[in-house]
Amino acid sequence: MDTTQLRHFVAAAEYLHFAHAAKSLDVPRSALIASVKKLETDLGYPLFDYDAPTTTLTDAGSALLAQAVHERTRSAAAAKAATPKPGGKASASKGKGRTPAVKGAPRVGKRRQSR
Numbered sequence: 322m323d324t325t326q327l328r329h330f331v332a333a334a335e336y337l338h339f340a341h342a343a344k345s346l347d348v349p350r351s352a353l354i355a356s357v358k359k360l361e362t363d364l365g366y367p368l369f370d371y372d373a374p375t376t377t378l379t380d381a382g383s384a385l386l387a388q389a390v391h392e393r394t395r396s397a398a399a400a401k402a403a404t405p406k407p408g409g410k411a412s413a414s415k416g417k418g419r420t421p422a423v424k425g426a427p428r429v430g431k432r433r434q435s436r
Contacts, residue, residue, distance in 0.1 A: 326360040327389055329353050330368060334386045337376045 332342040333353060343350040361368050368382035378386065 323360075326356045326363075329356040330360055330382075331386065331389050331393070333357055333369070333376075334378055334382060337378075339376065 329342070329346065329348070332346050333339055336342040336345065339354055339357075340350050343353040346353065357368065364381075364385075366381050367379055368385060370377045370379055
C-alpha cells in the first residue's frame with residue numbers, strides 16, 4: 322500500500338467528494354480517482370459505494386479510514402515528541418520595529434561613500 326494512495330483515500334473519505342478532495346491535495350481529479358481505484362484493487366475490496374447517489378464509504382472503507390486517521394495522529398504525536406525543545410542559542414534582537422543592521426550592507430537612507 323502506497324502512502325500517496327492512502328493520503329488520497331483519506332482526503333476523498335474526509336470530503337466525501339472527489340473534486341473537493343483533489344482540489345485540497347492540488348492534484349487532478351482523474352489522478353485522485355485512479356489512485357483510489359488502484360488502492361481498491363491492491364486491497365481486493367471496494368472502499369467507496371459507487372452505486373449510491375452520493376459518495377459514501379463502505380464498511381471496509383470506514384474501517385480503513387479510522388485506522389489511517391489513528392496512524393496519522395500517532396505519527397504526528399511521535400514527530401512532535403521527537404522535535405527538540407526550543408532554547409539554547411539566543412535569537413537576534415530586532416530593536417524597535419526596524420530590521421537589524423547587517424555588517425557590510427549599505428545603511429538605509431545613507432549615501433555610499435565615494436573613493
